[in-house]
Amino acid sequence: MKIGIIGTGFMGSTHAAAWKKTGTKIAGFLADPPSEAEQIAREYGAHVFSSLEELIESVDVVDICSPTHLHSDMAIAAARAGRHIVCEKPLARTVEQGEAMLDACRIAGVRLFVAHVVRYFPEYALAAARVHAGDIGKVGTAQYRRLSYRPKKPVGNWFLDEEKSGGILLDLMIHDFDIARWIAGDVVSVYAKKVSSFRKESPADYGMVILTHASGALSHVAGAWAYPPPVFKTGFEVCGDAGVIQHDSDSESPIEALLKQEKSEAPDVGLPASPLAESPYDLEIADFYRCLIEGGEPRVSAADGLAALKIACAAIESAKTGQVIALDSRREEARQAELELTGEPATSKGGQR
Amino acid sequence: MKIGIMSAAHVHADAYIGCLRSIPEVDIVGIADHDNERGALFAQQYGLHYFASYEALLGQKLDGVIITSENAFHIELAKKAAQTGVHILCEKPLATNVRDAKEIVDAAKKAGVILMTAFPMRFSVPVRTVKEELVSGKLGALLCFNASNQGQLPPRDRAWFTDPVLAGGGAIADHVVHLADIMRWYVGTEVVEVYAAANRIFHADEVQVETGGMVSMQFENGIFATIDCSWSRPDSWPSWGGLSFDLITDKGAVRVDAFRQNLTIYPAPKASASSANAKTAPADTTGVASGAGADHDWTTAHSHGDRGFGPRWLYWGSDANQAMIEEFISAIQEGRQPAVTGEDGLAAVRIIEAAYKSIQEGKAIMV
Numbered sequence: 001m002k003i004g005i006i007g008t009g010f011m012g013s014t015h016a017a018a019w020k021k022t023g024t025k026i027a028g029f030l031a032d033p034p035s036e037a038e039q040i041a042r043e044y045g046a047h048v049f050s051s052l053e054e055l056i057e058s059v060d061v062v063d064i065c066s067p068t069h070l071h072s073d074m075a076i077a078a079a080r081a082g083r084h085i086v087c088e089k090p091l092a093r094t095v096e097q098g099e100a101m102l103d104a105c106r107i108a109g110v111r112l113f114v115a116h117v118v119r120y121f122p123e124y125a126l127a128a129a130r131v132h133a134g135d136i137g138k139v140g141t142a143q144y145r146r147l148s149y150r151p152k153k154p155v156g157n158w159f160l161d162e163e164k165s166g167g168i169l170l171d172l173m174i175h176d177f178d179i180a181r182w183i184a185g186d187v188v189s190v191y192a193k194k195v196s197s198f199r200k201e202s203p204a205d206y207g208m209v210i211l212t213h214a215s216g217a218l219s220h221v222a223g224a225w226a227y228p229p230p231v232f233k234t235g236f237e238v239c240g241d242a243g244v245i246q247h248d249s250d251s252e253s254p255i256e257a258l259l260k261q262e263k264s265e266a267p268d269v270g271l272p273a274s275p276l277a278e279s280p281y282d283l284e285i286a287d288f289y290r291c292l293i294e295g296g297e298p299r300v301s302a303a304d305g306l307a308a309l310k311i312a313c314a315a316i317e318s319a320k321t322g323q324v325i326a327l328d329s330r331r332e333e334a335r336q337a338e339l340e341l342t343g344e345p346a347t348s349k350g351g352q353r
Numbered sequence: 354m355k356i357g358i359m360s361a362a363h364v365h366a367d368a369y370i371g372c373l374r375s376i377p378e379v380d381i382v383g384i385a386d387h388d389n390e391r392g393a394l395f396a397q398q399y400g401l402h403y404f405a406s407y408e409a410l411l412g413q414k415l416d417g418v419i420i421t422s423e424n425a426f427h428i429e430l431a432k433k434a435a436q437t438g439v440h441i442l443c444e445k446p447l448a449t450n451v452r453d454a455k456e457i458v459d460a461a462k463k464a465g466v467i468l469m470t471a472f473p474m475r476f477s478v479p480v481r482t483v484k485e486e487l488v489s490g491k492l493g494a495l496l497c498f499n500a501s502n503q504g505q506l507p508p509r510d511r512a513w514f515t516d517p518v519l520a521g522g523g524a525i526a527d528h529v530v531h532l533a534d535i536m537r538w539y540v541g542t543e544v545v546e547v548y549a550a551a552n553r554i555f556h557a558d559e560v561q562v563e564t565g566g567m568v569s570m571q572f573e574n575g576i577f578a579t580i581d582c583s584w585s586r587p588d589s590w591p592s593w594g595g596l597s598f599d600l601i602t603d604k605g606a607v608r609v610d611a612f613r614q615n616l617t618i619y620p621a622p623k624a625s626a627s628s629a630n631a632k633t634a635p636a637d638t639t640g641v642a643s644g645a646g647a648d649h650d651w652t653t654a655h656s657h658g659d660r661g662f663g664p665r666w667l668y669w670g671s672d673a674n675q676a677m678i679e680e681f682i683s684a685i686q687e688g689r690q691p692a693v694t695g696e697d698g699l700a701a702v703r704i705i706e707a708a709y710k711s712i713q714e715g716k717a718i719m720v
Contacts, residue, residue: 218565
């Protein structure tokens with residue numbers, strides 16, 4: 001099985017390392033411009049592709065680690081060529097794009113995996129397992145936080161271009177939207193506030209979102225690009241009618257090094273890091289690889305990725321309009337049923353390429 | 354300085370007695386309660402004189418009263434006190450609706466008496482320190498707050514806390530006001546918009562009011578905040594709960610955990626049996642160990658729930674209740690407005706009322 005990786009930033013290189021551990025062959029990389037991929041291609045003894053078409057032609061699996069707004073066109077092209085797809089989160093920039101991706105994959109009969117890596121972080125997986133096992137009873141409220149600094153990529157910082165990345169509500173907070181939904185089930189309404197909605201010139205992003213789940217549970221999700229580098233804190237608290245589960249990355253960190261430094265160097269993008277024998281990124285890619293080889297379902301499905309995208313897009317709309325945004329999961333069911341019947345997506349806009 | 358206590362309904366009455374007693378010039382004249390049995394028992398427990406009616410208490414030429422009745426009765430008691438020309442410290446929330454809260458404020462104004470709302474967190478040293486640092490500019494310009502005031506279910510022996518009429522609601526009425534008041538104080542403008550969502554999943558079989566709640570509010574100047582006000586702390590929690598917030602500014606963020614100054618004690622099962630007994634002993638009257646004065650500061654006196662053993666937090670920070678009571682006494686002595694007024698209490702009630710309206714209508718409400 002040959003893998004082609006699009007994007008050679010942090011995620012592209014992380015996926016490459018994880019694919020290598022599965023023992024599968026990385027055929028090559030595509031970057032923009034293609035020369036950007038030369039170094040990593042050398043490292044893996046892989047090819048530098050010059051175009052998306054060339055990459056799709058040459059591989060079995062297309063692993064998309066490009067900026068968010070490019071995901072859907074790339075995925076749909078790959079699906080139409082019969083290639084399986086791994087796509088970095090968020091699934092897409094808009095719900096329509098995400099739906100078109102799922103539809104294209106279904107029609108083409110190819111697998112689509114969305115890299116919601118937080119599901120493979122052991123602290124989140126353990127909490128979800130204990131909640132699902134009933135350890136804390138019925139979930140009443142939950143809080144999630146993911147606090148870091150603004151991504152500071154030197155060139156073409158697409159993270160900060162909300163048209164491309166969706167901003168903090170989509171790019172960062174979708175992690176916890178997915179986890180909140182994993183833990184407390186489908187979300188029926190979304191209310192969001194975001195600093196940069198109020199102050200365009202704001203030197204920081206901070207979003208707070210209140211989710212109401214179909215079960216009645218309430219989740220509060222906070223995401224920050226407002227902290228000084230190199231802060232990356234994550235945490236959550238799930239409160240049930242029979243107990244509480246808490247996580248705090250700071251207080252659960254096994255190593256605290258406070259060293260004198262000439263100057264502190266923070267990575268371009270803040271990342272969570274707790275020392276583990278197996279990296280969550282490796283577990284994630286290994287899970288997708290297992291599904292590709294043996295069949296079966298991954299820990300996080302494409303439908304989960306789409307559901308998280310819908311929550312994030314509703315949050316963007318809520319922050320913009322001040323309205324409470326209702327989500328109807330039945331709409332997706334109806335759409336899928338229509339697709340089953342006709343082989344045509346009911347809401348396909350066509351021309352997604 | 355002659356001070357009377359109007360009603361023993363609220364758990365804070367216990368703590369306030371201790372606070373008053375540590376101020377040398379204060380003479381606690383006594384207590385009255387519309388529930389004679391409760392009032393007499395409380396009087397006996399604390400060695401206070403019991404008055405059979407509020408009129409009898411107010412007939413003692415008091416300087417001030419502390420109203421610690423059920424929330425819905427604040428209006429009646431505050432009006433009685435105001436009409437007698439007695440200064441008032443009223444427990445929060447000031448009233449169960451905006452109309453009553455306004456009437457209380459107006460009655461005090463008309464009578465020319467001091468009306469202070471019991472927002473002890475204004476006197477919390479960590480909270481005050483951050484206010485000073487904000488004012489100095491050290492922390493940068495405020496952008497938003499992410500706040501929580503979560504607690505255990507109010508003590509089951511004070512059932513009115515979960516009575517929608519007597520309390521004015523559940524977790525939202527109980528736990529939004531402290532943070533809303535701190536934020537108004539920090540921001541310096543009023544809340545213009547409120548969104549709230551609530552549920553009744555914690556203790557669903559025990560109470561009829563909401564036990565889970567999340568509130569989002571926006572101030573005039575665009576600063577916004579959310580508050581998790583849930584009674585989400587199980588009986589096994591190491592304390593009554595807590596109050597904390599992240600304050601986001603253009604310079605970064607500040608985390609304030611007002612009740613972080615705790616020892617953690619891990620009693621062995623055997624030892625816990627005797628400490629469990631100790632919890633039912635008469636309340637601590639020194640005011641030292643009774644907590645820092647947020648809502649359910651019955652940490653030692655009124656620990657509830659069936660805790661056999663497990664870790665407990667022993668608060669060692671400064672007592673905010675004490676500082677609040679001292680401010681009330683000083684304001685009376687100096688004939689000035691207290692640091693926290695009836696208007697502050699009214700503003701907080703406006704936010705609660707908007708929160709309930711938002712829950713009902715499923716949208717954000719302009720205040």
